[in-house]
Amino acid sequence: MSITMHDVARVAGVSIKTVSNVINDYPYIRAETRQRVLDAIDSLGYRPNLSARGLRSGRTGVISLIIPDLRNAYFAELADSVMRAAATKNLSVIIEQSGDDRETELALLRGPRMQMVDGILYSVLALGEDDAHLLDDIRTPMVLLGERIFHGPTDHVTMRNTEGARAATEHLLSLGRRRIVALGAHRGEVIGSAGLRLTGYAEALAEAGIPVDDALIGEVGGWFRSGGAQAMKLLLDSGVPFDGVVAFNDSIALGAMRILQEAGLRIPDDVAVIGFDDIDETRYTLPTLSTINPGRDEIARVAVDYLVERISNPEAEIPPREYLAGFTVVQRESTTIVAP
Missing domain, CATH: 1.10.260.40 (lambda repressor-like DNA-binding domains)
Known part of the structure; x- marks a missing residue:
């Protein structure tokens, strides 16, 4: 019984x-x-009996996390951080993948499943600043993640992309590197992660009195190992000299490192490499990868706190808040030359 x-x-x-x-x-x-x-x-x-409890209270104890792609290690680890933060509030998490597709994102936001959750954490990728008004009619409490929409109708929690990329570039400059590749650019992008990180890279070079060389800006489509590997092959084939790489995420960096090592280049002696995101794998690569820790756990905790506040106070007029998490430079073997 x-x-x-x-x-x-x-x-x-x-x-x-x-x-x-x-x-x-x-x-x-x-x-x-x-x-x-x-x-x-x-x-x-x-x-x-959660179903009966939901009928009585009007709440399900479930929130939705909409992310672009779980194959991207950052989003997989962000999902883990969100689930752990939600568990402290006795909330369960449903994960939805948008696939970096505009229509899919809109369908997920407006679909029937969103009526079955208490709130939504939405990592925006396909929509942009001009699409912010499309979120106005979403009645389910929502907190935005990511960089595509900064002035939406609700809270926005994200990382310091520009400052983090600038710090990564400054780290390589402090090691005496002067021909530094920016790997992961998206042509014409300004607001998204790639655009913001390219801005940080350029700011660091300008501060050091070094002009940006377009030949050192490597464009990458999907931010996966394969994209980093392909971009690095093209760069090596071009013959352009370089002694450092700022990769716009860790997966790109790992793909690039494989190609560098296959070409007989030593990391960090010949080329120092730093990534961005501090995914778990970076601690176990050979060499271990220097990176930027963007405050993923902090992002998850604050986003869940904001969402719970909106869920608990449905009639309250809470003005939109913007929160930028702190970051740290994590120096590992890929930028550290060990004296013989």
Whole structure:
């Protein structure tokens, strides 16, 4: 027989209403009473009926995370960070992939599944600043992630792309590198991650009195290892000299490093390489990869906090907030020459 709320109330010696209040995290309950109910739940193995609970409260205890592609290691690790942050709020997470497709993003935002969640974390990629008005009619509480829409109708939580890329470039400049490749550019992009990181790269060079050389800007389509490898092959075939690489994400850097090593170039002796995102794999490559830690856990925590606040206060007039997480330069073997 399934365990019911009546069974929990009987074992804990409290009313069914008290059990319900504990399950729904009602704040005004004595600590001793709350613990007694939790102990009863644990000993009986009781699992609340979330469907019934949702019908009563109007909430499901579920939020949606819309990201471009789980094959991109950053988004996979962001999803993990969001799930851990949501768990501290007793929320479950449904992950949706947009595939960097405008119509898919809009369909996900307006589709029936979004009516089944309490809130949405939306990592914008295909939509842009001019599309911000399309979000106005989304009634489900929402927090935006990423860089494509800065002035939308709701909160926006993201990383310091320009500052991080500038710091990565400054790191290579501090090592005496002067012919530095920017790997991962998207032609004509200004607002997205690629455009912002290219701006940071250019700012660091300008500060050092070094003009930007278009021959050192490597365009990459998808930010995957394959894209980094292909771009590096083209760069080597061109014969343009360089002694450093600022890759706009770690996957690009890892693909490029493979091609550099196949060409007989030593990292970092001949070419120093730094990435961006601090994905887990960078700690175990050979050499380990220097990178920018963009504050992924901080982004997830703040985004979930903002979303929970909007979910809990549906009638409140909360003005849109913008939050930029902190970042750090993580120096590893790919930029560190060990003296013999």
